Amino acid sequence: MPVHYGSGSEPFYLIGHVGRLLWRYRAELAPLYWLAGCLLAGSWLHKVHPNWWPLIVLAGIAGIVVLAVRPAKVLARFPLLERWRVRVWGAGFIAFVTQWLTAATIHGATAGPMESFAIIGTGVFAVPWLWREDRRRLTRVRIIRDHFPDTADAAGLTGARMVSAVMDKWGWTARIKLRRGQTYSDVVKALPELESALGARIGGTRAEPVTDDASQFTLRLVETDPHAQPIVWEPRAVPVVGKSRASITQPVTVGVFEDGAPITVPLLRKHVLIGGATDSGKSGLLNVILARIAECGDAIAWGIDLKKGMELAPWSSVLQILATDNDSAERLLQAGVDELEKRAEFLMGRGRREWYPKFDAPQLFIIIDEYAELSKKAQRLADSISRRGRAVAVVLLIATQRPTQKAMGESSALRSQMNIRFCLRVNERPDVDLILGVGKLSAGWDATKFDGPGKFFVSGPGMDTPRRGRAYLITDADVTETATTYARPGSAADQLADTAGTGRPESRSQRLSGGPETIGAPATVSGPEMALWATLRDAPPEGVTAGVLQDATGKGRAWVYKRLKAGQADTTIASPSYGRWRAVRPPAGDPCRPARRQHRPDPGRRHRRRPRQPATRSLTVTVHGLSQSPGISRAPAR
Ligand SMILES: Nc1ncnc2c1ncn2[C@@H]1O[C@H](COP(=O)(O)OP(=O)(O)OP(=O)(O)O)[C@@H](O)[C@H]1O
Numbered sequence: 001m002p003v004h005y006g007s008g009s010e011p012f013y014l015i016g017h018v019g020r021l022l023w024r025y026r027a028e029l030a031p032l033y034w035l036a037g038c039l040l041a042g043s044w045l046h047k048v049h050p051n052w053w054p055l056i057v058l059a060g061i062a063g064i065v066v067l068a069v070r071p072a073k074v075l076a077r078f079p080l081l082e083r084w085r086v087r088v089w090g091a092g093f094i095a096f097v098t099q100w101l102t103a104a105t106i107h108g109a110t111a112g113p114m115e116s117f118a119i120i121g122t123g124v125f126a127v128p129w130l131w132r133e134d135r136r137r138l139t140r141v142r143i144i145r146d147h148f149p150d151t152a153d154a155a156g157l158t159g160a161r162m163v164s165a166v167m168d169k170w171g172w173t174a175r176i177k178l179r180r181g182q183t184y185s186d187v188v189k190a191l192p193e194l195e196s197a198l199g200a201r202i203g204g205t206r207a208e209p210v211t212d213d214a215s216q217f218t219l220r221l222v223e224t225d226p227h228a229q230p231i232v233w234e235p236r237a238v239p240v241v242g243k244s245r246a247s248i249t250q251p252v253t254v255g256v257f258e259d260g261a262p263i264t265v266p267l268l269r270k271h272v273l274i275g276g277a278t279d280s281g282k283s284g285l286l287n288v289i290l291a292r293i294a295e296c297g298d299a300i301a302w303g304i305d306l307k308k309g310m311e312l313a314p315w316s317s318v319l320q321i322l323a324t325d326n327d328s329a330e331r332l333l334q335a336g337v338d339e340l341e342k343r344a345e346f347l348m349g350r351g352r353r354e355w356y357p358k359f360d361a362p363q364l365f366i367i368i369d370e371y372a373e374l375s376k377k378a379q380r381l382a383d384s385i386s387r388r389g390r391a392v393a394v395v396l397l398i399a400t401q402r403p404t405q406k407a408m409g410e411s412s413a414l415r416s417q418m419n420i421r422f423c424l425r426v427n428e429r430p431d432v433d434l435i436l437g438v439g440k441l442s443a444g445w446d447a448t449k450f451d452g453p454g455k456f457f458v459s460g461p462g463m464d465t466p467r468r469g470r471a472y473l474i475t476d477a478d479v480t481e482t483a484t485t486y487a488r489p490g491s492a493a494d495q496l497a498d499t500a501g502t503g504r505p506e507s508r509s510q511r512l513s514g515g516p517e518t519i520g521a522p523a524t525v526s527g528p529e530m531a532l533w534a535t536l537r538d539a540p541p542e543g544v545t546a547g548v549l550q551d552a553t554g555k556g557r558a559w560v561y562k563r564l565k566a567g568q569a570d571t572t573i574a575s576p577s578y579g580r581w582r583a584v585r586p587p588a589g590d591p592c593r594p595a596r597r598q599h600r601p602d603p604g605r606r607h608r609r610r611p612r613q614p615a616t617r618s619l620t621v622t623v624h625g626l627s628q629s630p631g632i633s634r635a636p637a638r
Pocket of ligand 1 (some may be wrong): 133214276278279280281282283284285401453454455470471472473474505
């Protein structure tokens with residue numbers, strides 16, 4: 001229907017305009033609205049329901065009780081109630097309105113001095129309301145919004161307008177609508193001009209694209225920098241009851257974003273790259289992540305620190321293995337490759353695609369501080385882990401200064417395999433694309449501007465906008481405390497202590513210098529589940545007893561029987577004779593399951609390996625002169 005504009009529409013336009021203003025400045029006009037609301041409600045109640053006053057009293061008491069109890073749902077909806085001053089103000093306000101409405105219901109809203117009381121009360125409660133810090137900031141944001149067309153014009157973004165703005169403790173964030181044809185790249189280029197036009201401090205504005213709308217972007221002005229001071233390390237609170245360890249299946253918190261929000265990063269089956277110039281805080285961030293790994297009961301770590309253990313040695317009570325020279329690093333990485341192959345075969349036998357870390361089948365992190373120092377052979381092994389380890393939860397956590405093609409190995413595809421990438425301060429702009437991926441620099445992820453250690457951009461699943469973060473500052477004392485709290489039996493430190501106790505010749509310095517004993521025979525990590533499966537799979541035709549399975553897994557009778565029962569139910573395990581079991585091949589045609597095995601009776605043999613398929617890799621892993629069956633992989637005792 002056509003709309004006719006003429007003299008007749010002017011009153012409606014005026015009413016509409018006033019209505020919009022009353023709504024827009026509702027926060028500032030709120031005291032007047034309270035006053036009008038009370039007078040109207042008091043008159044109506046007195047006239048229609050003069051005996052409802054007990055209900056008003058009850059409602060008032062209920063409101064004050066809610067303020068005192070602060071239920072979580074109410075706090076989530078009104079976070080300001082966290083502040084005691086707001087609660088005191090709210091309780092006083094509710095008490096006053098309750099009393100006034102009760103009296104107005106009984107005697108009338110205009111009886112005696114009722115109107116004067118209402119006006120005085122409104123004035124008293126309006127002062128703190130209007131004086132609120134965030135209210136003043138909000139008013140400022142509104143002024144900025146009203147003037148934004150001029151600001152945009154001055155910055156060369158003529159036609160851009162602010163569609164919404166919210167403020168927080170550290171500044172404000174606004175959604176900006178660009179003029180047709182303007183792009184986010186124009187905004188990135190115009191940021192210094194925008195800073196000048198807004199009168200902000202240098203580096204105080206941030207722009208982030210809005211992924212589902214190219215005509216908009218998010219503009220953030222940081223007035224008080226939450227990253228100005230180091231962020232104090234927050235260890236996981238150890239509960240008195242309940243789970244004492246966290247799980248790697250949950251994201252871990254490594255610092256805070258600029259708006260004060262915690263930075264939570266998913267580490268489950270993820271390779272992690274940390275890149276940054278010297279003194280940018282790489283080792284600090286590595287320590288924070290390692291501390292989070294230590295807190296998790298279903299994750300373990302091996303470390304490679306070619307700075308003679310300078311960075312990782314304080315974690316030796318948590319790390320299962322610590323390699324400090326290239327020889328031992330190569331052996332460690334080879335053990336990592338062996339482990340991932342065992343896991344892959346285990347999964348294949350079960351028809352599963354991914355490893356779900358559990359306390360007895362943990363995710364394995366191989367931590368490498370300064371990747372570029374690794375030998376070519378070690379880099380090739382790391383490359384192999386990066387390509388094949390993710391699904392089986394054998395992952396890399398790498399720190400490096402410049403992940404150039406040269407530093408990462410000539411044939412390396414490793415960089416592209418990194419799922420989570422942290423970019424701390426870099427000296428040269430192209431390094432941003434090296435660390436975070438091509439195109440990130442032009443998309444606004446300029447990490448050359450970071451002005452303190454520990455500040456970074458992080459990219460990964462769900463983290464595709466350049467939000468600035470800062471890692472917790474974990475001090476040496478924090479590291480010692482965390483490493484002591486979460487010390488693992490069988491760790492590198494324990495092996496050292498054992499060596500000292502047994503009077504073996506290796507000294508601490510020899511261990512840390514990376515002699516063969518540094519990594520000894522690495523404790524494999526696959527755990528009792530895998531040991532059970534391998535023992536059943538390698539069992540002779542007549543099967544093995546529960547006792548054999550208990551020895552192989554290190555688990556109790558109940559644990560073994562539970563799994564045997566489940567295996568019989570899904571027909572992966574059979575019982576050829578009473579009290580004996582072995583794995584049976586699943587139906588032919590299923591590539592994930594081995595085909596039915598032809599056994600020739602050989603009663604003289606108890607544990608003979610079954611004949612291999614030509615394509616199947618040998619499961620016998622030789623590590624540092626020890627031949628290990630994956631079936632007897634030792635899980636870290638907990
Ligand atoms: N999150 C942080 N907050 C504040 N200061 C930090 C943070 N992380 C590291 N630092 C400080 O920055 C300095 C350098 O840190 P770090 O050794 O981690 O840098 P790096 O990049 O590993 O250096 P290099 O490449 O020389 O090993 C240290 O003095 C450390 O205390």
